[in-house]
Amino acid sequence: MFRSLQRFLVAAAIGWSVTAGSFVQSADRAATYDVVIYGGTSAGIAAAVQTVRQGKTVVVIEPSGHLGGLTTSGLGWTDTGNKAAIGGIAREFYQAVKRHYDQPSAWKYESADDYDRYRPADDAMWTFEPHVAAAIFERWLADAKVPVVLNQRLDRGDGITIHDGRIQSIRTESGQTFRGLMFIDATYEGDLMALAGVTYTVGRESNIKYNEQLNGVQKDQNVHNHRFLKPVDPYVRPGDSTSGVLPGIQTDGPGEDGAGDHRVQAYCYRMCMSNVPENRVPFEKPDGYDQQRYELLLRNFEAGDLRVPLSPGMLP
Template sequence: MKYISRFVLHMIGFMISTLILYSCEDKSADVKETITADIIIYGGTSAAIMAAVEAKRSGKSVIVVSPDKHLGGLTSGGLGWTDTGDKSVIGGLAREFYQRIYKHYNTDEAWKWQPKSEYGNTGQGTPAMDGENRTMWIFEPHVAENVFEDLIKENEIRVDRDEWLDRENGVVVEDGTIKSISTLTGKTYSAKVFLDATYEGDLMAAAGVSYHVGREGKDVYGEEWNGVQTGVLHHKHWFQSNVSPYIIPGDSTSGLLPRVSSKAPGKKHDGDHKIQAYCFRSCMTNHEVNRVPFPKPEGYDPMQYELLARVFDSGWNEWFNKFDAIPNHKTDTNNHGPFSSDNIGMNYDYPEASYERRKEIIKEHEQYQKGLLWFVANDPRVPKSVQMEMQKWGLAKDEFVDNGNWPHQIYVREARRMVGEFVMTENELLKKSKTPNPIGLGSYTMDSHNAQRYIKPDGFVQNEGDIGVETNGPYTISYGSLVPKKNECKNLLVPVCVSSSHIAFGSIRMEPVFMILGQSAATAAVIAIDEKIAVQNVDYKQLKKVLLSKGQIIE
């Protein structure tokens, strides 16, 4: 019995020791490594890459945590017909990007499908290829992506791709300072300063920073061009003839056609939750060797495009007006007309939606736009002259090769916008009010695409929200629009979802400006780290001096 008791006690002790050992091993296995750098940049946009390059060249360790697999956002996602405005105010790393594009197209290898001499060299206000300044503003998507990848490789920048912020529990903030962020794969990143360089502003929002979604009312910032803009028809993206929105034309009892809202548009100048429409900037070609016929999307429904058929019936003939030419017989094809690639009214919940819901919205936009292309190329209601020409076009076989030749980035024209230390409004852009502490310039028209499609009192359909107002020359952008309020977060900069009103963002939102703001944000982050201060306390004179030394144009 004594022997058995000792044996039992020995076995119990062994089991307890083993359990303790395994328990310790399990706990150590659960401890996740925290990845540390001076600066963590969340996002894969053009602003993110420029910020990373600036940080690395300034001697700081930097990691780009990108939810995207492809770098460059819209610049590499189809927007090759660059919205530049006054090109003379684009400096620093942004100008270096366009100089690298120029260098590429000055090689024979760049012109695979078209002789360089045949390319028309047409850009927005200046030649596409500017020999004097050695810049090129018009380019193919894959060329832009290669430039971004070259910058990452040359500067030895770490990029963690397909890493999605845990928006619910992944941002640790203590005393107004972000300590770490975690992604859905379980990776945790710690830094002295963080940048949110996404189109959506997910890190900014998860950190508890104030933001706005939708159009502000006229009285919020004293703006003429904000809020609902019924009756304002600045471009050609509206119904120029009387088109019925009903299934049986003129019969309101027959029901509404798809993609028309039954709700009232709202009172002019009132604010609302609506945002300007999204689309894809599709890259097309009519070069047969490189052409992929437009695919018929699953679930295709020609009734979704009945409004376009009625627009064609009215005599409208501008379908090809925004097939903007980029090199090698390709286009950057943008929205044009009353019913086009802009998927009006179908994106309102995108800015704050879950990842799964955003995927659904993006998929619906893709199906809509692919169906639109199929409709024009195949439906018998389309005028023969338009259809015969459309059938010569297709998607470019050598673009977006891992995504069925379809852009990997939807055009998020606006989502969240921070409400930070300073809010940019139309008054600053129109030079009615002075902009404090400028760190870059913009110059493009205040450009908002349509936000809704509604029924007018006379029973016909109309679009609303498309605004184009000249800024009458370049304008400065305030450093205060890149930083949150100090009592909210002291180590975050936001170079894309900047602090601005809806209509001011309509100009600021251009890709060259995002590159400029990305570099300026990183420059400020470096100073904040060196001086061990909050980003709001960065000395502007010092920041200005450094920016100017790096070729940034700020006034």
């Protein structure tokens, strides 16, 4: 990708989806595995590789047709913080990324010398194209001979058998059953965890709950970031409070500092975008598009805040 990026990017890069290929090993439907992993995310793949290293049998069941989760879906700009703290299989991944970009053939649209996040002396590299992550995961799974089953979603009605407090097997919506001695829920949604009756918390916990200081609402500690800089009318019909509020607005306020709440983190898209014409596909208007869901953004522009809600990080 060129290092110069146009102000308004209008197309997404192609080619980062992972589909069934030679790396997918057949699963033994009659087997009882030492470990059954539900979710082919980065965490699920790492858990599978480590299980094999420990001499145990394992199967990975992915509800979609895509492996690698966010890592192979656009999130190639890693928020690393202190890189020295990253070890284990995670660091092995970033070391594999570095080895890939050590090859001159890896640089299609620019040279390694032109990309400031490629440092020849480093043992690891922290930014990458999703297809590179996909290739690494595919190679890991193939080398470890991990059985991978795609497009098998857990039956969330009664697709689980539990005996003496332990999961014995799970069943997918297609009727396939997978048995194991241990189960790992490596999905983002936690459906297996919930179906197994594991307790969980939604939202922020209060400081009081565990005698902590950095939990809960932090509105008074973060007054400069992620805020509206201009007054924006929140009502469906501007100035008319009886018309209700726009999508994305809640009327009960964030709560007091340190208090718990019921909210979850906002969702966003991690997209690979390019100004290379042959590496783009068009953004198309999706079915069910509702302009009202973006009215708040338009009003923020009209109020004079012209910041674009796009934070591009350059990939190789």
